[in-house]
Amino acid sequence: MSKPALHKFVSTFLASTLLASSAFAEGIKVYPVPPAPSPAEIDAAAHVLGNSLNKPITGAAQEPAVVGGERPPSLEALQAVRAGRSDPGLGLEPGREDTLYSAALSFGAQGGLAARSFAINDMLRRYEPTLDKSYDFNSVVLPLGGGRTLLRPPVVTQGQLAFALGDNAQVARETDCVYQITREAQLASAPPNWRAYLVRNWKAPTRPHDAVLPRTEQEAAYWNKWVAEGWAQGEKQAVEIFLSDLGRLQRDIVGMARFRVLLRAGLVEHPKVAFQNSIVNGGRDELRAGDRIVRITDQPGLQADARRWAPKRHGPCPK
Numbered sequence: 001m002s003k004p005a006l007h008k009f010v011s012t013f014l015a016s017t018l019l020a021s022s023a024f025a026e027g028i029k030v031y032p033v034p035p036a037p038s039p040a041e042i043d044a045a046a047h048v049l050g051n052s053l054n055k056p057i058t059g060a061a062q063e064p065a066v067v068g069g070e071r072p073p074s075l076e077a078l079q080a081v082r083a084g085r086s087d088p089g090l091g092l093e094p095g096r097e098d099t100l101y102s103a104a105l106s107f108g109a110q111g112g113l114a115a116r117s118f119a120i121n122d123m124l125r126r127y128e129p130t131l132d133k134s135y136d137f138n139s140v141v142l143p144l145g146g147g148r149t150l151l152r153p154p155v156v157t158q159g160q161l162a163f164a165l166g167d168n169a170q171v172a173r174e175t176d177c178v179y180q181i182t183r184e185a186q187l188a189s190a191p192p193n194w195r196a197y198l199v200r201n202w203k204a205p206t207r208p209h210d211a212v213l214p215r216t217e218q219e220a221a222y223w224n225k226w227v228a229e230g231w232a233q234g235e236k237q238a239v240e241i242f243l244s245d246l247g248r249l250q251r252d253i254v255g256m257a258r259f260r261v262l263l264r265a266g267l268v269e270h271p272k273v274a275f276q277n278s279i280v281n282g283g284r285d286e287l288r289a290g291d292r293i294v295r296i297t298d299q300p301g302l303q304a305d306a307r308r309w310a311p312k313r314h315g316p317c318p319k
Contacts, residue, residue, distance in 0.1 A: 072114035072204060075231050078107055079224045083213035100219060103212035104226035105233070110205035112234025117202045120242050124198055131198075135249060137191035140256040144273060148189055149294045151271060155183040155255030156262060156302075160317055177317030179262070182255065184299050185271045197249040200241065259300075266308045272298035 124131070142151040162175040214223040262268040276293040 070204070072118055072202065073111060074115070075108075075111065075228060078111045078205060078231070079227050081107070081207060081213060082220070083210040083215050096219065097222070099212050100214065100222060101226050103208040104223050105230035107205055107208055108227035108230025108232075109234035109237070110230075111227075112231035112236075113238050114202040114205065114234070115231075116235040116238035117200045117241075120238065121199060124195075131194050135194040135253055137193070137253060137256070140253065140260060141188070141191045144187075144294060145275060147292060147294070150188050150191065151273070151296075152186045152188050152192065153256040153259040154181045154185045154271075154300055155252050156180070156258045156268070157182050157251065157255055158258060158317065179258075179267075179302055181300070181302065183252070185296060187294060187296060192252065194249055197245050197252075198242065200238075200245075262302075263300075266303065268302050269300040271296050271300045 140153060142153060144151050157180050159178040159180075160176065162173075162178050164173045164175075165171070166173070214220040259268060263270060274295050274297045276295070278288070278291040280287065280289045281291050282288045
């Protein structure tokens with residue numbers, strides 16, 4: 001995703017986190033899950049759906065839907081939870097403040113996390129076409145031998161203008177750029193998908209035991225305050241998780257693309273892959289025909305070979 005598009009996407013998301021809980025609950029549009037195709041429809045579209053780069057099973061779903069769970073309860077619903085037995089008193093019972101605070105904070109945090117995760121998934125639904133284009137891993141995965149097995153390239157990170165001091169500040173090192181393989185190459189049957197990074201599941205908040213729920217009017221007032229405090233913490237946590245996931249997605253797709261660039265420049269090795277083909281094997285209870293085993297025998301390594309390095313052609317830091 002380009003920096004302007006990424007900034008617009010993140011800015012739009014951060015702006016949405018400022019919505020009031022009631023407005024958030026009323027303004028979200030829940031999109032229905034489309035019905036599953038009939039067997040006749042699957043057979044009719046078999047030549048389209050049987051994509052060897054994804055799932056080889058005819059009629060298998062090509063892309064997962066943005067789902068997560070049922071609509072979570074609102075902040076007001078959590079604040080309205082009461083014990084089965086009420087007390088006509090007005091005060092805060094001795095020794096119950098800490099218990100009530102812990103229960104309210106935890107209950108509210110669970111609700112805030114679920115509610116904000118639900119809102120994030122709704123936002124992702126609206127941005128699906130943009131995300132499909134911006135985070136298309138099909139351009140970075142590598143096919144292997146014409147079969148269904150794909151190679152997910154290693155993730156290569158890049159740092160620039162590194163500076164380090166050592167030996168009691170008697171030695172300094174200046175580096176224009178530093179490359180590091182942070183994740184090894186992997187075999188897969190399908191390219192990565194941004195949904196696996198960004199779509200989150202949640203569960204409904206667990207109702208606390210009646211013993212820790214408010215029983216008096218003053219306890220109810222404290223309960224409402226502390227549940228709201230926990231709710232805010234839960235929403236903040238959901239935002240932090242999303243931004244962390246988004247950063248991981250950006251790092252992986254850029255790192256895989258960087259590997260392809262370095263591979264073309266001769267600055268990194270290609271993973272060594274071995275194939276074992278069998279016309280038929282097995283026997284008795286199971287027989288496998290046209291069987292092929294693909295195995296990565298050696299992970300790629302960066303090439304510190306000055307003869308392959310051409311600064312005038314590649315620049316100080318190939319990207």
